[in-house]
Amino acid sequence: MRPTVHDIAAAAGVSLATVDRVLNQRPGVRHVTREKVETAIRELGYVRDVAAANLAKGRTYPLVFILPASDNSFMHGLNAEIRQAVLRSSAERTDIRTIEVPAFDPAALVSVLEQLSREKPCGIALVATDAPDVRAAVDRLVRERFPIVTLVSDLTGSLRHHYAGVDNIAAGRTAARLLGRFLGPRKGEIAVLAGSMLVRDHRERLEGFTAVMAEEFPDLAILPVLEGRDDPEVAHRLVADALGNAGIIGVYSLGAGNRGLIRALKEKAVDRVLTVIAHELTAHTRAALMDNTIDAILNQDAGHEVRSAIRVLKAKADGLAVIEAQERIRLDIFLKDNLP
Amino acid sequence: MRPTVHDIAAAAGVSLATVDRVLNQRPGVRHVTREKVETAIRELGYVRDVAAANLAKGRTYPLVFILPASDNSFMHGLNAEIRQAVLRSSAERTDIRTIEVPAFDPAALVSVLEQLSREKPCGIALVATDAPDVRAAVDRLVRERFPIVTLVSDLTGSLRHHYAGVDNIAAGRTAARLLGRFLGPRKGEIAVLAGSMLVRDHRERLEGFTAVMAEEFPDLAILPVLEGRDDPEVAHRLVADALGNAGIIGVYSLGAGNRGLIRALKEKAVDRVLTVIAHELTAHTRAALMDNTIDAILNQDAGHEVRSAIRVLKAKADGLAVIEAQERIRLDIFLKDNLP
DNA sequence: GATTTTTTGATTTACGTACATCAAAATTGG
DNA sequence: CCAATTTTGATGTACGTAAATCAAAAAATC
Numbered sequence: 001m002r003p004t005v006h007d008i009a010a011a012a013g014v015s016l017a018t019v020d021r022v023l024n025q026r027p028g029v030r031h032v033t034r035e036k037v038e039t040a041i042r043e044l045g046y047v048r049d050v051a052a053a054n055l056a057k058g059r060t061y062p063l064v065f066i067l068p069a070s071d072n073s074f075m076h077g078l079n080a081e082i083r084q085a086v087l088r089s090s091a092e093r094t095d096i097r098t099i100e101v102p103a104f105d106p107a108a109l110v111s112v113l114e115q116l117s118r119e120k121p122c123g124i125a126l127v128a129t130d131a132p133d134v135r136a137a138v139d140r141l142v143r144e145r146f147p148i149v150t151l152v153s154d155l156t157g158s159l160r161h162h163y164a165g166v167d168n169i170a171a172g173r174t175a176a177r178l179l180g181r182f183l184g185p186r187k188g189e190i191a192v193l194a195g196s197m198l199v200r201d202h203r204e205r206l207e208g209f210t211a212v213m214a215e216e217f218p219d220l221a222i223l224p225v226l227e228g229r230d231d232p233e234v235a236h237r238l239v240a241d242a243l244g245n246a247g248i249i250g251v252y253s254l255g256a257g258n259r260g261l262i263r264a265l266k267e268k269a270v271d272r273v274l275t276v277i278a279h280e281l282t283a284h285t286r287a288a289l290m291d292n293t294i295d296a297i298l299n300q301d302a303g304h305e306v307r308s309a310i311r312v313l314k315a316k317a318d319g320l321a322v323i324e325a326q327e328r329i330r331l332d333i334f335l336k337d338n339l340p
Numbered sequence: 341m342r343p344t345v346h347d348i349a350a351a352a353g354v355s356l357a358t359v360d361r362v363l364n365q366r367p368g369v370r371h372v373t374r375e376k377v378e379t380a381i382r383e384l385g386y387v388r389d390v391a392a393a394n395l396a397k398g399r400t401y402p403l404v405f406i407l408p409a410s411d412n413s414f415m416h417g418l419n420a421e422i423r424q425a426v427l428r429s430s431a432e433r434t435d436i437r438t439i440e441v442p443a444f445d446p447a448a449l450v451s452v453l454e455q456l457s458r459e460k461p462c463g464i465a466l467v468a469t470d471a472p473d474v475r476a477a478v479d480r481l482v483r484e485r486f487p488i489v490t491l492v493s494d495l496t497g498s499l500r501h502h503y504a505g506v507d508n509i510a511a512g513r514t515a516a517r518l519l520g521r522f523l524g525p526r527k528g529e530i531a532v533l534a535g536s537m538l539v540r541d542h543r544e545r546l547e548g549f550t551a552v553m554a555e556e557f558p559d560l561a562i563l564p565v566l567e568g569r570d571d572p573e574v575a576h577r578l579v580a581d582a583l584g585n586a587g588i589i590g591v592y593s594l595g596a597g598n599r600g601l602i603r604a605l606k607e608k609a610v611d612r613v614l615t616v617i618a619h620e621l622t623a624h625t626r627a628a629l630m631d632n633t634i635d636a637i638l639n640q641d642a643g644h645e646v647r648s649a650i651r652v653l654k655a656k657a658d659g660l661a662v663i664e665a666q667e668r669i670r671l672d673i674f675l676k677d678n679l680p
Numbered sequence: 681g682a683t684t685t686t687t688t689g690a691t692t693t694a695c696g697t698a699c700a701t702c703a704a705a706a707t708t709g710g
Numbered sequence: 711c712c713a714a715t716t717t718t719g720a721t722g723t724a725c726g727t728a729a730a731t732c733a734a735a736a737a738a739t740c
Contacts, residue, residue, distance in 0.1 A: 002430045004696060015719045020698070028717055030707090047431065051391035052696035055725045088663075090342045091387065173677035181635070184524030212677065295521070303665050323428075325643050328680060333673040337513035337552065340668060344726055355689045360728070368687055370737090392726035395695045 003044040012040035023048065050318055054093060061314050062095045064119075065151070065306075066112055066126035068103035072230050072256035073282040074302065078127075078152070081306040094310060097121075104198055106131035113137040116146075123147040123313030125164070128155040130200035147316035149309050152300070153201045161316050164309040166300045166331045168201045172208025172254065174331060175277045178296050179250050180217035182275045187219040188249035191242050195230035195255030205254040205279070220250065228257045236260030243268040253278040262288045281334060289336050299332040343384040352380035363388065390658055394433060401654050402435045404459075405491070405646075406452055406466035408443035412570045412596035413622040414642065418467075418492070421646040434650060437461075444538055446471035453477040456486075463487040463653030465504070468495040470540035487656035489649050492640070493541045501656050504649040506640045506671045508541045512548025512594065514671060515617045518636050519590050520557035522615045527559040528589035531582050535570035535595030545594040545619070560590065568597045576600030583608040593618040602628045621674060629676050639672040 009019045014037060021029045022037040029037075040046075053059070065082055067075065079098070086096050101108045109126070110133050116124060117140070124141065128134060128150045135158045142148055142159040149162040179190065192209070194202045206225065213222055226242060228235035235257040242248065243264065251274060253261050258278050262285070265276065278285050281299040288294040308327045315322045349359045354377060361369045362377040369377075380386075393399070405422055407415065419438070426436050441448045449466070450473050456464060457480070464481065468474060468490045475498045482488055482499040489502040519530065532549070534542045546565065553562055566582060568575030575597040582588065583604065591614060593601050598618050602625070605616065618625050621639040628634040648667045655662045 006696085017699095017720075018718060021718090024698070026699090030717060033717080049395075049696055050431075052395050052725090053698070055389075055392050055395065055695095055727095056697040056699085058698095058725060091390070167678070170678045174675050177675050177677055182521045182524075184522075208677070301665075307663075307666060323647075325641075326647060330670070330672060330680070331678050332670060333678075335514050335517050337517055337548070338507070338510045338671050338673075340670070346726085357690075357729095358688060361688090364728070366729090370687060373687080389726055392695090393728070395697095395725095396727040396729080398695060398728095 002049075003046045004049075005046075007044055008037065008040045008046055011044055012036045050320070060093045060095050061123065061317060062121045063097070063123045063125065063310065063313055064116060064121045065096065065098045065309075066109065066124065067098060067100055068127055068129070069100040070103045070230065070256075073284070074256050074280045077282070078302045078306065081303045084303070085306055085310060092310070092314075094314070096310075104129055104196070106133050109134050110137045113141060117141055117144060121146070122317045123149075125149050125151045125309040125313060127152045128158075128160075128200075129153075130155060147313050149312050151305055151309050153199065156200075162309075162312045162322070162327065164305045164312065164327070164329055165201075166329050168204035169208035171279070171298055171331050172205035172210075173212045174208075174333065175205070175252050175254070175279075175296075175298055176209045176212035176217070178333070179252060179275055179277050180213065180220060182295055183217075183220065183250055185219075186249055189221045189223050189245065189247040190250040190252060191223050191226065191239070191245075191248050193226045193228050193235060193239060193251065193253040193255065193257075193261055195257065196227055197225065199255075202255050209252060209254070223248070228255065228260065230256040232257045232260035232263075234260065236264050239264035240268055249274060251276045256280060258282065258288075259284045262293055265293050281332070281339075286339065289334065289339070292336075295335075297334040299334060300329060301332060305329055342389075343386045344389075345386075347384055348377065348380045348386055351384055352376045390660070400433045400435045401463065401657060402461045403437070403463045403465065403650065403653055404456060404461045405436065405438045405649075406449065406464065407438060407440055408467055408469070409440040410443045410570060410596075413598075413624070414596050414620045417622070418642045418646065421643045424643070425646055425650060432650070432654075434654070436650075444469055444536070446473050449474050450477045453481060457481055457484060461486070462657045463489075465489050465491045465649040465653060467492045468498075468500075468540075469493075470495060487653050489652050491645055491649050493539065496540075502649075502652045502662070502667065504645045504652065504667070504669055505541075506669050508544035509548035511619070511638050511671050512545035512550075513552045514548075514673065515545070515592050515594070515619075515636075515638055516549045516552035517556070518673070519592060519615055519617050520553065520560060522635055523557075523560065523590055525559075526589055529561045529563050529585065529587040530590040530592060531563050531566065531579070531585075531588050533566045533568050533575060533579060533591065533593040533595065533597075533601055535597065536567055537565065539595075542595050549592060549594070563588070568595065568600065570596040572597045572600035572603075574600065576604050579604035580608055588614070590615045591617070596620060598622065598628075599624045602633055605633050621672070621679075626679065629674065629679070632676075635675075637674040639674060640669060641672060645669055 005019050009016045019037055022034050082098055099112055101112055106129050109129050124146055135155055138148055139159045148160045149164050150160050152165045154163040197203055210222055213220055226238040228238055239261050276294045277296050278294050279298050281297050285297050289297055312322050312327055345359050349356045359377055362374050422438055439452055441452055446469050449469050464486055475495055478488055479499045488500045489504050490500050492505045494503040537543055550562055553560055566578040568578055579601050616634045617636050618634050619638050621637050625637050629637055652662050652667055
């Protein structure tokens with residue numbers, strides 16, 4: 001049986017009340033006494049029973065998710081997963097609120113963060129826009145002891161406690177190797193469709209992609225990036241135009257808005273052997289994978305990201321350790337054979 | 341605030357004791373009264389606070405893991421993950437015991453299962469050997485209300501509550517498509533190294549592999565399967581022999597014992613362009629992926645499997661729902677760029 | 681209608697922790 | 711040494727549930 005506060009009190013030769021004062025960092029304990037208690041805690045290997053403590057405190061975890069107001073399948077999916085988590089709130093003692101901010105707008109994000117610092121949630125998850133102001137705001141909140149995790153898009157160099165998302169450089173590198181290997185000895189040009197180079201995850205994917213292409217597949221030339229703003233219409237136009245170039249033998253779509261890409265491919269490339277790699281598994285990309293329009297899909301599981309963010313925020317709020325391996329968000333590679 | 345037993349009692353117009361009798365299916369409640377309470381429970385949307393209940397009961401979850409006594413990296417890894425879970429036991433209220441049984445020995449497995457039915461653990465996870473006797477023993481335990489999950493290797497057609505492992509047919513299919521696509525237009529022969537065709541997961545991987553090869557890559561011929569018994573020495577000999585055949589352009593290793601495979605490849609195939617796909621990420625396969633001896637690794641995350649099995653068994657023991665998407669064990673595809 | 685049996689209520693203790701109160705003891709300052 | 715202050719102990723209540731006991735009420739049996 002694991003030791004309880006009573007055991008600590010007995011071992012330290014003090015009363016229950018004193019143990020309680022030490023455990024909950026209440027004042028009125030002499031230094032020597034505090035040391036005695038802390039020694040007993042260490043020696044007996046006491047760990048607070050979080051379930052009992054939460055019961056006694058009537059504790060809930062007010063959490064805030066800050067998401068960009070983007071109208072694409074991935075963000076819709078992320079939202080849906082948060083709603084699922086809300087349904088589990090009562091069992092998990094969470095109290096989850098979602099705030100939408102304009103996409104790619106650091107100032108708006110900062111103002112929301114500043115507002116939250118007054119509201120005292122016990123944890124914040126945000127899809128970070130990569131800007132110095134945002135970094136500063138996040139660092140300030142971390143210093144004020146708010147648990148913070150970045151979701152989907154990281155804020156490197158900031159003090160955030162955790163990042164619940166995939167390694168986008170690795171994703172880009174993986175895409176490049178898959179494309180290169182699938183194309184084999186063929187020579188030609190590769191079209192790259194991105195959302196916006198202002199978003200860190202897209203930049204990183206491109207960075208990884210071009211690095212591996214340059215190192216390992218010198219026969220494949222990367223064309224200038226098409227920025228589709230994650231909008232199906234824009235993507236469609238850009239890709240349809242680009243396919244006028246007969247030298248293109250491969251396409252890497254590293255953002256959202258794949259609906260337009262797929263339409264363009266079906267209209268303009270029926271007679272050509274194109275190898276296509278895209279990101280994010282949606283109804284559209286899934287269908288395209290099944291009918292061979294797309295050859296592979298790289299994906300991040302939004303459900304895992306949301307659940308992981310919640311687990312990590314709760315653990316940080318309680319000062320507990322997280323199981324690192326469990327919280328690592330993996331890059332899923334889907335071929336038509338291993339779809340979920 | 342979520343309703344408590346007191347609210348149920350008030351709503352149903354009965355005493356706390358009666359609510360307790362209904363909730364814990366104790367006798368001495370008239371049918372009509374029971375109905376009243378159940379209606380109140382439904383109408384208020386009451387769900388038992390599992391944390392409080394466990395505290396009151398002093399409940400622990402005695403769980404048993406039954407593993408084959410196989411001496412390969414994967415089983416060692418699985419064992420290590422179970423030990424990690426044991427370290428978390430006190431926080432998770434689990435009490436985990438591991439039983440090793442001779443590998444591929446249905447009778448031994450059945451006798452352990454029968455013994456357990458007397459011991460009353462609150463959940464059992466087993467790496468199933470696929471045999472009718474085992475299926476019958478598992479079904480019997482399920483009927484006796486033991487929560488049971490299969491781990492790594494499933495027992496299809498049995499009544500087990502859950503399978504914590506990958507879809508091995510999908511894994512084989514994925515391996516085939518990767519190999520076929522990586523080889524591109526080349527024609528030649530493919531060597532397949534398995535552990536044993538007596539194990540269901542190996543059979544399924546082969547089944548998926550040959551199916552996709554036949555459907556989609558008719559220029560690639562699959563050679564008779566080499567059964568390496570998951571033993572590095574045997575695997576080494578078999579592969580070294582097979583590589584005498586100059587027509588081999590690809591290798592699929594669907595079992596364990598990859599150390600021998602890798603040695604054989606380094607000795608016999610330095611001057612050849614072989615495409616190699618293997619299962620299970622270990623120190624050896626990882627190094628081989630990095631130095632281009634292996635082109636891709638398919639993996640199942642033993643840590644996820646163990647944690648998932650525990651979560652599911654606990655949920656079943658409490659009669660709670662599991663988050664299906666969370667418990668799905670995914671097939672990891674590793675290229676050298678996305679290694680963890 | 682009296683007796684037995686079944687059903688229900690009222691109440692208590694417990695789980696491990698949090699938190700508050702008040703009294704007692706120890707320490708500090710003058 | 712006394713008074714003021716700080717530190718410690720003792721005790722009780724609470725959280726939501728489980729489980730037990732005993733008395734009271736209701737229903738079933740004769």
